[in-house]
Amino acid sequence: MSEQGAAEESTAVLVSEFLQRRQEQIAQRWADADLFRTVFTVSRDEAVEACKAVVDALSEAAAAGRVDDITAPGFRRVRDQLGRMAASRARTGASPGQIAGEVADLRQPVIALLRGEFPDPAGDQAQECVLALTRLTGTLRVVVMETALSAGEEVIARQREQLLEVATPVIKLWDGIVAVPLIGTLDSARSQVVMESLLNAIVAERARHAILDITGVPTVDSLVAQHLMKTVAAARLMGAECVVSGIRPAIAQTIVHLGIDLGTVVTRSSLADALAYALRRQGIVVASGPPVGVSLS
Amino acid sequence: MQTSSDTGTIRLPIGSDVDLAWVRQQVRQVAAELGFGLVQQTKLVTAVSELARNTLIHGGGGQVEMTALYRGPARGLRLAFTDSGPGIRDIDQAMTDGYTTGSGLGMGLSGAKRLVQEFSIDSSPGQGTTITVAAWATGLPHPRAEAG
Amino acid sequence: MTEPRRGAHASRVPVPALGETLLITLQGELHDSMAEQLQQDITRRIAHSPVTGVVIDISGVDIVDSFLGRVLAEIASSARLMAARTVLAGMRPAVAITLVELGLTLPGLDTVLDVERALDRLGHGLSTDPPHPRRAHHADLL
Known part of the structure; x- marks a missing residue:
């Protein structure tokens, strides 16, 4: 030294x-x-x-x-x-x-x-x-x-995480059916949060069907499609079938143009259609009954 | 460099499938302490399992060095898997999905790469192989037990 | 070095039967040799007794890597050859996310939420859930 x-x-x-x-x-x-x-x-x-x-x-x-x-x-x-x-x-x-x-x-x-x-x-x-x-x-x-x-x-990182979670609520639509209405751009960080919340909801609600509604997603490129397919695959591993709903005509065209193959994913044009599909798959029949308050006898 | 520092390095042998289990447990424990969330822990431990098995089966055994990383508020973990086996002749091929020389589904190396943030291979025929990976806790560090 | 790790080594995963269904529960750290032993034990059991279904409960498993993934897929394939159906139950969310990222979607495996659903699927559940027709698998999702 x-x-x-x-x-x-x-x-x-x-x-x-x-x-x-x-x-x-x-x-x-x-x-x-x-x-x-x-x-x-x-x-x-x-x-x-x-x-x-x-x-x-x-x-x-x-x-x-x-x-x-x-x-x-x-x-x-x-x-x-x-x-x-x-x-x-x-x-x-x-x-x-x-x-x-x-x-x-x-x-x-x-x-x-x-x-x-x-x-x-x-x-x-x-x-x-x-x-x-x-x-x-x-x-x-x-x-x-x-x-x-x-x-x-x-603090900023925590707020960012909280924002992501707030932006992706998982809703229970029916016994055994959950849905995530996606709004905004679906980037990698966001799709991770979506996947985690959805899978946790599948466990919590014992869901057999999960609906990913992309009505509020402005564009679907191949990356977004890949995120969607990963989510569908992960849900399947947990025993739940995914339905992707809210594919507007413009998005359907883009998907076709880009040559993205969503062929293995069940898709419906609206959330209502997706719910109807899930209900039917679970053997639940929704029928219009008598008006409330009218006695059957 | 000024605001980052490395703490001690833990070295673990990889000589049998019992060692693989031990390495997975150690990595999970350290990752949890560094603030990795459950999904991140699972991804990292799975990558480690793939790489340690690669060291065991293709490298004929070796070791892994595990180093905690601190970069400002970020916490990470670096793992270097070293063997003195035959080496990898064609790294690009070894990194291809579905390419396998044996026991797995051919997703070992390529899959492990997708589960970590940093990945590098140093290998040549006859010189052994070192695969170094690093992952960063994207979540926040666990609140430390309040001192005093 | 102290070696608590040596203790668990010799153990073997039990393969209990419930009627014609094998009900296997995997838990914690599974050494490669144990997984391979299990694969042999299951195929032997199917060959030598009237087994029509195999339920593998992995709710206690922290990680599934490509090795265990291959073992599970092979159990299902060989069971199918011997006319037994395999259902994988209880995969944890973190494990599912990791498997998909790893590139393993296990297309040949029938997966359900938990053991109860698995028994339903194999047709001898006690639950009131209606039978649940599914397309066989959504192969090759990625």
Whole structure:
């Protein structure tokens, strides 16, 4: 190892030891800083505990000589906590810049304590330690921001999933008959959700027939047709027969033009026709009875 | 690269059909921990079963290396199946639906490829084969047990 | 390495009969050798006793790969040659989705939701469901 590398490492170790030794004092000071005070409002002890966890993380990263490494194992353990803190600040209207500033504000109190540790606060060793600690708190800031941003991505991903599910309701039409009215474009992600919801509904309703109504699907290209056929095949493996309904004349023409073979799939022009087909297949006869309220006797 | 990191790698032997079952179980467990949903787990484990069997039958046994992947909030799993068997002479042919040299329905490699997001084969006659696949949890990570 | 995996190895899938129907329940991890053994056991049973139907309940199976798919298809084909009908019951949604993505639609297999429906299909169910005429199979969907 180079001389400089060795020196840097021993500095990092010194910083790590300092953080451990002064954990309580640092935590007490941080607990009053905006970042912790505004998040942990229930009790100050709670804030102090959270601060201690962060001090531990910094100490561990320093001990490993990884003051610049946001993937250092120490940070991983406080990632969830930091993410929750950042999310909580964001909910109360703090901008990302403000949150970053609040994390930066944590540096000063610790630096002050660190300087106090050295007989000569202006000496080389003290300066090196201050530099290492500054880099470490800089890394902490990146970790917080990265965690906050990825929390944002998670929210978006969750909303996207929920939207997909909301957009594909499975309806029970009759005992043993379920239907999915498809509306909008049927891409791969969407067709996965459709397939899963439909198969789960087949189990839940003990369905023998499943109707895929594509009245609301604007175009059927070969990819959409392939998705439909996969869904039909998966339903069959679960013991249910699929009927594809709502094939408008224009779509029927496109299918023929593209040379897509839906020959093995049962198709009907309307949802009503598909339901009639399914009922007949199940041996259910729908007949018009006497008007309600008229006695038979 | 800055925001991604790899954790430890788990290495499992593939020497018998009992090992295949063990590999499937291990992969399912790790995938569940990484936040793979049930369908994703099933797809991944099925792909693993195909590839591990390929290692066993065509490669005469070997091993699989399993590495968890972290890229920002995304969680994934990389699996490398290695054997020192005869190698694959014609990779394109081996990847064709219905092509089989033996025990399956000829859907092994081509089917496995459709079940994962990343797929690569490194093989030449006499040099053995390494097939590397990766899959990413499209769902969200399971909420971790709250610390403290 | 501790090896809890060695324990389950020697076991064999039982092939109990219900009248003229064999009712096989597959569960959890199925080793290749067990699947092949099962295939032999079933064909032997059909050959040596008056079996007209075979129900294979896979509701407890986490994955069906191309190997198990082939074994199931072969059981059905050889049973058919000996005039017995095979019904596959209880495939889980995740397994069905995966099989289709894998490219295996098992066109030669008769599939139903659960064992009760399987027994209906074979004509000795106790359920009140009406008999359910089906086209034999929707072959080659993909």
